[in-house]
Amino acid sequence: MSLIKEQKLKSLFLQKGVNKGFLWGVATSAFQLEGSPYADWATWDSVLNLNPKVTNHYELYEEDIKLIKNLGVNAYRFSIEWSRIQPTEDTWNEAVVIHYQKIIDLLNDYRITPMVTLHHFTHPVWFITKYPWHKRGAVEKFIKYIDKLTDSIKDVDYFITFNEPYLLILGGYIEGCIPPGYKDFELGIKAHRNILVCHSHLYDLIHSKNKNSQISIAHNMAVFAPWMKWNPLDRILAKLAKRFYNHSIIEGFLNGKIIIKLPTLKSYEIDAPIKGKLDFFGINYYTRIHMRFNPFKKLFVEFRHRDIDGHGLTDMGWEIYPKGLKKVLRYASQLQVPLIITENGIATKDDNKKMKFIKAHVDVIESAIKEGIDVRGYFYWSLIDNYEWLHGLDARFGLYKVDFRNYRRIPTKAASFYSHIIKSRNF
Secondary structure (H helix, E strand, O other): OOHHHHHHHHHHHOOOHHHOOOEEEEEOOHHHHHOOOOEHHHHOOOHHHHOOOOOOHHHHHHHHHHHHHHHOOOEEEEEOOHHHHOOOOOOOOHHHHHHHHHHHHHHHHOOOEEEEEOOOOOOEHHHHHHOOOOOHHHHHHHHHHHHHHHHHOOOOOEEEEEEOHHHHHHHHHHOOOOOOOOOOHHHHHHHHHHHHHHHHHHHHHHHHHOOOOEEEEEEEEEEEEEOOOOOHHHHHHHHHHHHHHHHHHHHHHHHOEEEEOOOOOOOEEEEOOOOOOOOOEEEEEEEEEEEEEOOOOHHHEEEEOOOOOOOOEOOOOOEOOOHHHHHHHHHHHHHOOOEEEEEEOOOOOOHHHHHHHHHHHHHHHHHHHHHOOOEEEEEEEOOEOOOEOOOEOOOOOOOEEEEOOOOEEEEOHHHHHHHHHHHHOOO
């Protein structure tokens, strides 16, 4: 990256007084807080039939933004639920757009920088039925929606185009465990390319409307290790997983091509028109995954978690591995754009465990910054307990506990601890 471009990026990040230095934030997604009767996920998981409003955030957003303000953060990442705005293909609910603008306005009034996620897993039912991502029409429909939305939404500079697109492809097109529920690798490759084409178009589109825009994706990164180091098959699987899941998207932003190599399958090379189309890089980091060769599993791969370092496992069975954050930051730093941790959190009912998790990962970020890695922000997932994809309402990520019977928000010790972390760290 040229010195001129680097200086331009830094000046954009430092324009607003509240943004001088480091972005401390919390992250959520609209559907996980609000639900939506028009979204594909609403009919996918029976838990949502009993809890259609989830946390009732759609009505209680002002209360929740006050919770954000009380934390002392200066940024908030959230998504806009497409299915509420376009419940059918030929309708546009302006009242819903105004609702989300009210959220943006209130955040700005509190000097909390909004970071808007444009696509966070969910779709209107009509879209995923008629224009699933492997069809060309998906690109046109989504760009048309974002074009109209960004004409209406004002006073936002930070955008995430897609949240964890690799998980959408793995779950929706290979495993078939999330919408649209396909189990077809070839269709997944087409869908993957179309999503990247969308990102490319949206990068240009949003920049044409707002020269101060900062645009990225949020890419889930994990550390991969062999289940048994002595087993060459486990080692090969770990290497392939790391290259596909962590590295290929970064290489796509560097050179415009994504190469996918999976066990027992041929290699794929995707022409991805995303070279250089990144103002910062959003990293969602949670865990380390151990890869085990198993001839009875799909693609001969078994994903395992084990507590090697003594940090324990989360309530979802994920290994707590703070050191892994440094590893993914080091690799992502070759993009030579600012890095932002757009999600990092733990599912646990144990407040002490939650506080230890936050401190351990913030310590790693501090170490990375001292090492010279350009980390510009940290967003804890999540502000309040919410619906966790395929895990229902029991995965307690929130700094504030939610009583799903009456929607009451209850502060945890981790909330005040996170506030203390923000005040005590000077990045």
